[in-house]
Amino acid sequence: MSKISGSCLCGAVKYSAPVEPVVVALCHCTHCQRQSGAAFSVNVGIPKGSLQFSAGQPATYQDTGGSGLPVYRHFCRDCGSPIFSDVVASPQLDWLKAGTLTDTSWVKPAVIVWCESAQPWVAYPEGVPRFARNPPAAA
Numbered sequence: 001m002s003k004i005s006g007s008c009l010c011g012a013v014k015y016s017a018p019v020e021p022v023v024v025a026l027c028h029c030t031h032c033q034r035q036s037g038a039a040f041s042v043n044v045g046i047p048k049g050s051l052q053f054s055a056g057q058p059a060t061y062q063d064t065g066g067s068g069l070p071v072y073r074h075f076c077r078d079c080g081s082p083i084f085s086d087v088v089a090s091p092q093l094d095w096l097k098a099g100t101l102t103d104t105s106w107v108k109p110a111v112i113v114w115c116e117s118a119q120p121w122v123a124y125p126e127g128v129p130r131f132a133r134n135p136p137a138a139a
């Protein structure tokens with residue numbers, strides 16, 4: 001089974017993608033904090049458009065990213081779980097919410113972004129590059 005397989009909390013939305021994850025990014029931006037209800041989001045970058053839905057179709061909220069470009073935040077309309085974000089400023093990748101994966105055992109952060117708005121008590125994993133906002137070459 002693909003690493004990229006999972007569902008929302010209620011199970012109305014189920015997805016998979018026959019791809020390898022590209023990167024795992026922890027995002028401390030205020031929008032991820034608000035949307036997730038948590039201190040930060042764990043976002044898995046996967047090739048854009050590769051998610052296939054075997055059940056349900058997520059609803060979409062059009063947000064605006066730090067770039068000023070749209071961020072389409074897709075979530076379960078029944079239970080509200082965030083599923084993935086289509087960030088227009090990152091044309092190669094969609095950003096899947098790691099907590100929705102069936103198997104999270106392989107998830108390891110490779111980059112940490114938007115540290116300027118991180119909660120002051122957050123402890124960062126050692127040896128993972130950190131950026132105040134987005135890294136120079138990604139979104």
Ligand SMILES: [Zn+2]
Nearest residue numbers: 008010076079
């Ligand atoms: Zn749901």
Ligand SMILES: [Zn+2]
Nearest residue numbers: 027028029032
């Ligand atoms: Zn964010």
